């Protein structure tokens with residue numbers, strides 16, 4: 244088990260608010276710095292093809308101005324590969340992307356899209372970028388990730404969080420069991436295991452109990468909570484929730 248579980252703060256939806264007015268405020272880079280001061284272990288940003296939130300200049304500024312690892316979420320396209328190879332973030336998480344979706348629906352189809360994803364993984368790894376694949380906790384996806392020599396997988400927690408939010412207790416239990424089994428399988432394959440999407444304080448605390456998890460990436464909930472208590476306090480509360488989950492494992 245990894246003793247600590249890192250928090251990667253996703254700042255996409257700070258940019259969503261900024262872009263609502265096509266203005267300069269709020270500045271996702273300034274908020275990233277606040278998050279780091281408050282204890283964020285890294286920053287995550289998703290440069291979507293349609294640039295609906297994070298824009299190219301945000302990623303450039305994050306690279307220049309923050310002193311924590313940047314995890315760039317990106318589709319496996321030539322355009323994104325060129326940007327990642329030019330900027331060389333600490334990590335790149337390859338995610339599925341559909342222009343018409345409201346948010347990232349489901350994990351990357353690493354088996355069906357092997358021909359598109361494998362060369363991107365290879366080039367990023369060769370450039371010294373730590374690659375993760377954002378996948379569902381299915382054995383085939385995890386095995387394919389290992390075959391592609393991706394060092395990390397991020398398990399998509401969206402279905403579990405949806406089931407929790409809609410009060411579907413049985414489905415939530417099944418989804419959590421699936422995530423737990425996926426984390427064990429991924430670790431056995433030698434992959435570092437991350438998780439994220441739709442997490443809040445409670446779900447982050449619960450999932451932090453999975454001993455294989457090394458990192459959670461959380462954004463939308465933190466940005467929403469920050470409206471009530473401020474960004475630094477939100478980060479502190481999230482880190483405390485994750486630490487409580489981890490202590491339950493150690494106990």
Ligand SMILES: CC(=O)[C@@H](O)[C@H](O)COP(=O)(O)O
Pocket residue numbers: 253255289291316338345346347377439440462
């Ligand atoms: C891949 C992922 O889960 C994150 O990028 C997060 O969902 C924020 O981005 P979107 O809301 O645009 O999906």
Ligand SMILES: NCC(=O)COP(=O)(O)O
Pocket residue numbers: 253287397438439440441442460461462463464
């Ligand atoms: N990869 C998941 C992520 O970065 C954050 O997802 P969300 O908390 O914004 O749903």
